[in-house]
Amino acid sequence: MILIGERINAGFKDIAAAIREKDPTAVTKWAVAQAEAGADYLDVNIGAASRDPADMAWLVEVVQKAVPTKISVDSTKVDAVEAGLNAIDGRGCLINSTTAEPEKLEKLVPMAVEHNASLLGLAMDEQGSPQNVERRVENAAMIFMAAVEAGLPPERLFLDPILMPIKFMQEQAVNVLDAIEQFTHLSDPPPHISVGLSNIGNKVTERGRVIRTFLVMAMARGLDAAICDACDKELTAAVATAELVLNKEIYSDSYVRAFRMRQGT
Amino acid sequence: MTVEIPDVTKSWPHAISAVTIGATADEGGTRTSTITVGGETTLPFYHFEGDMPHTPAIAMEIWDIEPDDWPDPIREPFAGVSGSPGIWAKACVDEFGTQAICLRLKGCDPNGANRSPEEAAAAAKAVIEAVGVPLIVWGCGNADKDNEVFPVVAEALSGENCLLGTITEDNYKTLTALGTAYGHKLIAESPVDINMAKQINILALDVGFPPENLLIYPSTGALGYGIEYVYSIMERLRIAGLKGDKVVAMPMLCDIGIEVWGAKEARAPESEVPGWGDVLQRGPMWEASTAIVYLLAGADLLIMRHPEAVRMTREMLGRLMGGSE
Numbered sequence: 001m002i003l004i005g006e007r008i009n010a011g012f013k014d015i016a017a018a019i020r021e022k023d024p025t026a027v028t029k030w031a032v033a034q035a036e037a038g039a040d041y042l043d044v045n046i047g048a049a050s051r052d053p054a055d056m057a058w059l060v061e062v063v064q065k066a067v068p069t070k071i072s073v074d075s076t077k078v079d080a081v082e083a084g085l086n087a088i089d090g091r092g093c094l095i096n097s098t099t100a101e102p103e104k105l106e107k108l109v110p111m112a113v114e115h116n117a118s119l120l121g122l123a124m125d126e127q128g129s130p131q132n133v134e135r136r137v138e139n140a141a142m143i144f145m146a147a148v149e150a151g152l153p154p155e156r157l158f159l160d161p162i163l164m165p166i167k168f169m170q171e172q173a174v175n176v177l178d179a180i181e182q183f184t185h186l187s188d189p190p191p192h193i194s195v196g197l198s199n200i201g202n203k204v205t206e207r208g209r210v211i212r213t214f215l216v217m218a219m220a221r222g223l224d225a226a227i228c229d230a231c232d233k234e235l236t237a238a239v240a241t242a243e244l245v246l247n248k249e250i251y252s253d254s255y256v257r258a259f260r261m262r263q264g265t
Numbered sequence: 266m267t268v269e270i271p272d273v274t275k276s277w278p279h280a281i282s283a284v285t286i287g288a289t290a291d292e293g294g295t296r297t298s299t300i301t302v303g304g305e306t307t308l309p310f311y312h313f314e315g316d317m318p319h320t321p322a323i324a325m326e327i328w329d330i331e332p333d334d335w336p337d338p339i340r341e342p343f344a345g346v347s348g349s350p351g352i353w354a355k356a357c358v359d360e361f362g363t364q365a366i367c368l369r370l371k372g373c374d375p376n377g378a379n380r381s382p383e384e385a386a387a388a389a390k391a392v393i394e395a396v397g398v399p400l401i402v403w404g405c406g407n408a409d410k411d412n413e414v415f416p417v418v419a420e421a422l423s424g425e426n427c428l429l430g431t432i433t434e435d436n437y438k439t440l441t442a443l444g445t446a447y448g449h450k451l452i453a454e455s456p457v458d459i460n461m462a463k464q465i466n467i468l469a470l471d472v473g474f475p476p477e478n479l480l481i482y483p484s485t486g487a488l489g490y491g492i493e494y495v496y497s498i499m500e501r502l503r504i505a506g507l508k509g510d511k512v513v514a515m516p517m518l519c520d521i522g523i524e525v526w527g528a529k530e531a532r533a534p535e536s537e538v539p540g541w542g543d544v545l546q547r548g549p550m551w552e553a554s555t556a557i558v559y560l561l562a563g564a565d566l567l568i569m570r571h572p573e574a575v576r577m578t579r580e581m582l583g584r585l586m587g588g589s590e
Contacts, residue, residue, distance in 0.1 A: 250505055250513065252463035254471070258512045261470060 002225035005034030010047030031066040039230035045074035053083035100139035120158040136179035165202035184222035194225035277507035287399025288426035297397030302565035303516030324365035329388035330372035338548040351391035382417035522570030553577035
């Protein structure tokens with residue numbers, strides 16, 4: 001399971017302030033905490049706090065100084081993504097994200113190829129978020145084809161079926177599960193399949209439970225990546241346990257500890 | 266008609282760690298040679314797919330006492346030297362060209378000679394002074410006694426970067442502390458059980474022992490005595506390591522001689538088993554065959570006894586590594 005740590009995002013007040021004041025303290029703190037918790041990628045997002053691509057470069061540089069972890073450059077703006085990629089020091093990175101819209105694919109797919117980056121594609125188009133399984137699969141296939149044609153192999157592609165809050169769109173969770181399974185048939189080996197996990201728990205009282213339970217169910221259908229709170233120990237323990245049940249990891253009595261040790265060294 | 270042969274090579278995301286045993290004068294020891302094992306980026310001998318940067322190594326086994334229960338075929342090559350560790354080790358190096366010595370402290374066994382930690386350290390020092398190759402020291406197997414013996418032995422060998430073993434779930438704390446304090450590598454043992462193989466590594470790493478200083482010993486069975494179980498465990502450990510499970514991405518060791526020479530097929534004289542052929546040939550061949558199977562399973566370091574078995578294994582190893590036939 002590929003964990004993409006969500007915490008360095010200007011949607012959080014401490015990160016927004018850090019970007020505004022160019023104070024690396026909070027960014028460094030969260031980079032270290034998420035890396036130590038076992039995050040495979042650290043997502044960095046300047047959000048609505050900034051319109052300046054240079055802020056993305058700054059964020060990437062601060063994270064790179066703190067930890068050796070791979071970076072997910074997260075922006076809807078192409079110029080901010082490019083500024084982030086240009087600041088990458090040669091480590092692995094992920095573009096987060098494109099959609100199935102042709103004008104985005106035309107720019108971001110070649111950018112991923114050129115920068116040796118992976119690419120995350122949201123299964124949505126100009127009509128917005130899909131409301132059924134079919135739209136999700138059509139959009140994912142569109143992104144998949146654009147990637148393959150440009151020479152981006154499936155192991156560098158992440159497809160996201162668009163997870164929605166269960167409190168407001170309860171019927172969509174099961175559609176996402178079905179879509180995940182269909183995404184696995186796109187190629188062999190399949191592309192990575194990722195969700196923005198915290199979305200499902202938006203405004204939910206039993207947030208942690210909903211997130212963990214969904215994650216485990218989705219892993220059983222083929223999900224192998226998530227943008228999530230990597231510092232949530234109950235969540236990572238659930239991931240470690242699901243990997244055991246799916247026979248992806250060799251059992252050991254201290255398997256949760258082993259899961260958290262997998263980074264570093 | 267042309268037949269397309271599909272390219273089945275794959276690239277693995279992670280490498281097995283490389284472990285060096287022995288320290289030269291420049292490195293704070295007194296060894297004139299060292300061995301490095303591991304470092305693979307592919308399955309054993311898949312030279313078409315990835316790298317196998319270090320040829321698996323063979324260490325010859327000696328004891329701190331006269332090995333009374335060894336059968337004739339392996340007593341004979343060491344006649345006159347066994348029982349004296351320094352002289353025995355020197356014969357292994359001078360006559361048989363061994364790359365490393367494994368000193369088994371059988372004499373410390375409380376159910377046997379019950380020798381003291383100081384006597385064990387003296388035996389180890391005798392070997393270190395007699396030869397320049399790296400040294401492996403294997404305890405008597407009694408966890409309590411090994412915990413008394415190793416503090417003295419590890420200190421006596423300080424700086425020599427020896428390989429000490431074994432650690433198990435019951436006794437890893439003492440040995441990991443000694444390995445760190447005196448600069449030695451360790452063998453992590455588990456009883457033909459992949460889950461326990463992983464667990465002992467987690468325990469050692471969790472107390473801060475560096476992963477690049479560990480070798481996996483998943484137990485060894487002689488040909489005909491469970492070899493296929495160990496083989497499948499080693500294969501699975503290696504695949505998991507190459508796939509990125511860092512907790513098991515270590516070189517593996519097989520203790521060949523002690524298992525083979527306990528087996529009837531290697532020991533029994535032809536008079537007892539008519540039709541099995543001359544035991545002087547059969548024994549070493551049983552040991553070499555066992556060794557080669559384990560090399561194919563992914564073994565990086567073999568502990569062996571019979572000089573002829575070592576010679577045959579080395580020859581096969583040369584071919585497997587791409588040398589001329």
